[in-house]
Amino acid sequence: MLDGYLRRHDGVITLEQARAAGLSHSGIQRRITSGRWVRCARGVYFADDRPFTDAARVRAAVWGYGPRAVGSGLTAAWWHGLTKFAPEVVEVTLPRDSNGRKRQGCRPRRRDLHRSDVTEIKGMRVTNLPLTVVEAAAIGGGGAKLMDWALQTRVDLPTLWQAHLRHKGRHGAPRARRLLRAADSGAxxxxxxxxxxxxxxxxxxxxxxxxxxxxxxxxxxxxxxxxxxxxxxxxxxxxxxxxxxxxxxxxxxxxxxxxxxxxxxxxxxxxxxxxxxxxxxxxxx
Incomplete structure (x- = not known):
């Protein structure tokens, strides 16, 4: 059961998940002490018998902020398969009442997301596809191309507008609005x-x-x-x-x-x- 879980989740596991899989406190500690598990963040571990992939890095970063954390921006875009390369800095959206600190390689943002704006892919919570597209498109260096491709293959324009209007005050909203207006008028x-x-x-x-x-x-x-x-x-x-x-x-x-x-x-x-x-x-x- 534990091996299958680690295989499905890129070798990353949380303390709560390990306990749910039947490991005792001493069993967890033995794996950490022996070096079989490496601590990535508080309560998040990586089974060091496999490569530490980009997927493992991103998953560990998001899970490191707790069960309410959500991958967002380019992090969510990569997790959805909208971009080819994993972001160097993992963007994580946290509830406003959370106290997670900024860590190296991570960019936490605080806002409250409605449950309809969050989806789970391969066991990790990320922003849903429409919100991911409008947020990732607002980031320079290929964002407009990402929206164009998404409109051709994955999502329609009215759905993107709805996602944008639900989060008008977010970071990058003005640029996303310009892109949507351009697409709306045929550009x-x-x-x-x-x-x-x-x-x-x-x-x-x-x-x-x-x-x-x-x-x-x-x-x-x-x-x-x-x-x-x-x-x-x-x-x-x-x-x-x-x-x-x-x-x-x-x-x-x-x-x-x-x-x-x-x-x-x-x-x-x-x-x-x-x-x-x-x-x-x-x-x-």
């Missing part, structure tokens, strides 16, 4: 406004919004340099018909001797410096 109009802001902030002049090139309109045009910029929205909004129409437009513009630059909404959010560098290079040539 295009929001992305165009963002592009205009980036151009103004960079001091780039000579461009016109919604500029007509032949029989088409481009999102941003540089008439003197004949450079057109087109912005694409969230991938989950794209349809085959829209893809085809966009390519016909682009070919028509290229035949008029214009250079076309295409950026995604994710480019503007995650890599604005790269976007500006490409535009500078094209318009100064």
């Amino acid at each position: 295009r109009s929001e992305a165009e406004r963002l592009l205009h802001g980036l151009l103004r902030e960079a001091g780039i002049t000579g461009w016109k919004a919604n500029y007509r090139v032949g029989g088409y309109r481009v999102d941003v045009g540089f008439p003197r340099q004949k450079v057109a910029i087109e912005v694409d929205g969230f991938a989950f909004h794209s349809r085959v018909e829209e893809f085809q129409v966009d390519r016909v437009r682009q070919n028509g513009i290229v035949l008029l001797k214009w250079q076309v630059l295409r950026f995604t909404w994710l480019d503007l959010v995650e890599y604005p410096e790269r976007v500006i560098a490409v535009i500078r290079s094209a318009t100064s040539a």
